[in-house]
Amino acid sequence: MxxxxxxxxxxxxxxxxxxxxxxxxxxxxxxxxxxxxxxxxxxxxxxxxxxxxxxxxxxxxxxxxxxxxxxxxxxxxxxxxxxxxxxxxxxxxxxxxxxxxxxxxxxxxxxxxxxxxxxxxxxxxxxxxxxxxxxxxxxxxxxxxxxxxxxxxxxxxxxxxxxxxxxxxxxxxxRIKFSDTVLTEEEQIQEVVAKHNFGLDHLIFDYTADTLHEDFHTMNSNFGGMDKRFCINVEKYHRQSNRHWVHPYLLSNIEIRGDDATLDFYRMAGHSQRKQPYIFTLDNMHMEYACAKGSFRMIKQLGEWQIISMNYYLGIYELGEYELKLK
Missing domain, CATH: 3.10.450.50 (Nuclear Transport Factor 2; Chain: A,)
Incomplete structure (x- = not known):
């Protein structure tokens, strides 16, 4: 409900x-x-x-x-x-x-x-x-x-x-195999992205594979162009040396046209901070920033959304100051 x-x-x-x-x-x-x-x-x-x-x-x-x-x-x-x-x-x-x-x-x-x-x-x-x-x-x-x-x-x-x-x-x-939650199309898309990232962060690559379409392809600034098999193989090999990964995504500009959707995302934490390229001062200490950005294209088949393409770019992207309510 x-x-x-x-x-x-x-x-x-x-x-x-x-x-x-x-x-x-x-x-x-x-x-x-x-x-x-x-x-x-x-x-x-x-x-x-x-x-x-x-x-x-x-x-x-x-x-x-x-x-x-x-x-x-x-x-x-x-x-x-x-x-x-x-x-x-x-x-x-x-x-x-x-x-x-x-x-x-x-x-x-x-x-x-x-x-x-x-x-x-x-x-x-x-x-x-x-x-x-x-x-x-x-x-x-x-x-x-x-x-x-x-x-x-x-x-x-x-x-x-x-x-x-x-x-x-x-x-x-x-824990909940069959959910009785009624989600909007946007929320269904958000859940698919979250499931994809949960698989990466918690080493459940079945989740990652389930959310990628068979014709998936990506352009990643780290690894170049990849299809589904190459992408999962690279991520598994790259992931195994770390205790945790984190992929918190801030989604925006979700546009749905029938069974086709596009959206943008910012990655809000995860890798660039390890060497701290963003230096905090009194002037920017309240600035929210992302460590990467990208975009997805998704398609819906048999009632399920899947990711068919992704672009991903590393970099520091300032998003404006945090809202005062978070103080």
Whole structure:
């Protein structure tokens, strides 16, 4: 049902607002008392366990000190089935602190979410919260000192903190096989893009393959021209050396003409920040930027949208200042 999707999306946005302003954000109608919570930034336990309402509220109350926290919800997906729902999102964030009105300290990180919701008493409640935080760059000491970040090198070792999210078990498509959510054509397209990126970020290349048309082709500034087979092969080989990838896309200019659609996107975090080409100053610290941009063409066959072509260009693209409501 449509209202289920809308309610969960609104409540997840409220949950993110609590990151910026926990004192003035009411979560009493969102999280259950016995919520299961796994946060990758928790050092004490290798599974990131911080269960119950007290655990979630403690995380928000003891959020590392910052002057500003900006975020944007990308790749939002919510699939529902009667009184159960699984929701995912990718949220790029920037924490900022000015020092003596001259120096800007910052930390850029992206949060991967996989959450389970349950409906009772006529409302949706967040019952299971899984969150992996991927740090990109920065020098804000409070983040470095108070949050735990597992080393990025691949391979298992005793005591390692494994990711909190297992894509094959926690994705919206795994937990809710058949969704009763009624989506608009634009939202269907957005979900296909999110599924494609979920596959890349969580090493589920079946998802990536499912979202690409058999005649798919791409022009990528990293790798040149590629067809579907070459593209998946390159991405699998390139992906395996990293603990996480993140592909938060901001979609725009979606134009639908029957069974054909085009759209533009900005990649809001993921690779360029690792060497930090964007230097923050007092003048640009509130500027939102992307690290790549591109476009998709999609076609609809047998009721399903698939990506048939993509152009992708690396670069720093300034998008204007963050909205004040995110302060």
């Amino acid at each position: 449509r209202e289920n999707y809308d309610e969960i999306k609104k409540k997840f946005t409220t949950f993110m607002c609590a990151w910026s302003d926990p004192e003035n954000t009411d979560l009493s109608q969102i999280i259950t008392d016995d919520i299961l919570c796994n946060l990758s930034v928790v050092k004490a336990y290798s599974d990131g366990a911080q269960h119950s309402r007290v655990g979630v509220e403690s995380f928000l109350k003891h959020f590392p000190q910052k002057e500003f926290l900006y975020w944007r919800i990308c790749n939002f997906v919510c699939r529902t089935s009667e009184d159960q729902a699984q929701q995912s999102a990718v949220v790029p964030c920037r924490a900022l602190q000015t020092k003596q009105d001259e120096e800007v300290k910052f930390c850029e990180f992206t949060v991967l979410f996989a959450n389970h919701w349950q409906k009772h008493s006529g409302s949706w409640w967040l019952q299971e919260l899984r969150m992996d935080v991927v740090k990109h760059s920065g020098d804000l000491e409070t983040i470095e000192e108070e949050w735990f970040f597992e080393e990025g090198k691949p391979g298992y070792r005793q005591g390692i903190h494994l990711p909190c999210i297992v894509g094959e078990l926690d994705s919206p498509w795994a």
